[in-house]
Amino acid sequence: MGKAILDADEILQHATPLVQQNAHEIQPFRHMVRMPIALPEAVCRESVDNLNQVLADTMTLRDMYKKHHWQVTGHTFYQLHLLFDKHYAEQSKLVDDMAERIQLLGGVSVAMAHDVAEATLIPRPPKGREEVPVQISRLLHAHEIVLKEARTMARVAAERDDQGTNDLLVSQVIRTNELQVWFIAEHVVDTPAVRAE
Secondary structure: OOOOOOOHHHHHHHHOOOOOOOOOOOOOOOOOOOOOOOOOHHHHHHHHHHHHHHHHHHHHHHHHHHHHHHHOOOOOHHHHHHHHHHHHHHHHHHHHHHHHHHHHOOOOOOOOHHHHHHHOOOOOOOOOOOOHHHHHHHHHHHHHHHHHHHHHHHHHHHHOOOHHHHHHHHHHHHHHHHHHHHHHHHHHOOOOOOOOO
């Protein structure tokens, strides 16, 4: 019995990536899928809407940290360059955790930059470079927006018995943002750098 001869073109056809595929969305934005997580759909929907707002603002804050990481200047360049990048990474972790929570509640998380820009409550910074005190002031204002909405939405989640969303907002979003506020706010305290007054 002889060996079957394989056609190289047929083999390559099976190894070629299928590109430029298109199909309908499997779940439109703002539409819910019922998940068996022992929460009423109305509670899940409210938490998804609230989390998507915090997510959009957190993504904006995260990106402001990266912008300022690249554009920081002056005698505190090195430490702020590193600190801004550290805060960026921590905000990225929050983004991932919130997006996953939205998905497990049966929603669709906001994901693309243009959608985030439409949804965020944080004022857009200019494209150009700014002085360090202005960068930090912008970051502090953005943190305050996120903290106000996270506290409000954590209370709502607790009242609706959505303890998972409450825990995410309190133990991760609020605590991370409060700590970051402390670290950057200390950089705009007007104290002498070399000689005490």
